[in-house]
Amino acid sequence: MVHKLGIIGYGGMGEWHHKNVRDRVDGLEVVAAFDVRPERLELAKENGLRAHTSLEEILADKEVTMITIATPNNFHKDLAISAMRAGKHVVCEKPVTMDAAELEEIIAVKKETGLTFAVHQNRRWDKDFRIVKAALEQNLIGKPFYIESRVQGSGGVLHGWRGAKVNGGGMLYDWGIHLIDQLMWLIDSPVVELMADLKYVHHTECDDNFKLYMTFGNGLTAHVQVDTYCFIPLPRWQVHGDEATLVVKDWACNGKIVRAKDDGTVWEESIVYTEAGPTRTMAPRRKETIQEDPLPTVQTDWSDYYKNILDVINNGAELIVKPEQSLRVMKVIDAAFESARLGKSVSGPF
């Protein structure tokens, strides 16, 4: 069956959904859009969609079987519930809601209606993330004990509603949710404790830089960092295992895995004199004792997100981005705001 998609919120991301689905997903046709701004409706029309001027109108559109919600974050909950009550399957942009309690309301309606509901955590298909996932699955660095995941820009601006608290602005909601979702999907263990530090460097209402430190039940710790005002970025990923260290430097996925060469070299017993004076533990290794390997190769495609949704609806396949997983992520977001407010760590499990 070919499903027909209607998009609520035809802004930057709404238009991206339209074009991504149109060009790369078979079995799903984008037919309609609703936006509160007339100029975006005009664009939707120019792009060949039926432009609905109210929520009621798009939900009454009988041809539409699925809705994608791409409005600012504070509208997601009511729109998702209304769409499911109108009998539509729903894909909702991230962050799915303003807090975990709102998502619980959505999940109750999803259960009641039996429809498919999923959050658009498209960054589970990012190449940099899939490389880290593959490296851990293939045991290329031994047992991981620290993971650092960062995105750092230097624009210093939260555009439009992203700077407004009422709309769910700020970087913890915007990028934090992606990085947290990736880690919680990657690591099969609950988050037992976290500590968040939100900064308001150029904005007063919403965090524009933050750090989050998460401890998992299996002992692994993760450092998540999002900056909008950083001119000297650190690697996108650095993963420390008990056999090797992995770095993915950037979105172009430059990087390597570095380990000690198993050549029987005995590490110096005596003290080493460096530019910083004498040291044993921090002395640089000699080059011939180190082995550098390339990162694993991965194939990944963002359109697989929608292909999975269609497979769930048409064939009863397993949903990849499960609402229950999104609920755990929202609980971590709630706890991170709480930790920043209190200025101390907050305990799970989440």
Ligand code: NAD
């Ligand atoms: P945007 O401002 O470009 O677009 C939002 C659109 O929603 C606007 O055109 C606005 O007029 C419309 N709108 C506002 N309130 C509405 C309402 N009540 N009903 C209908 N339309 C309404 O914002 P954006 O960057 O496209 O972000 C939209 C959503 O997509 C956000 O939740 C954001 O977090 C998410 N997003 C996700 C990704 C991703 O990679 N998954 C990337 C960017 C944005």
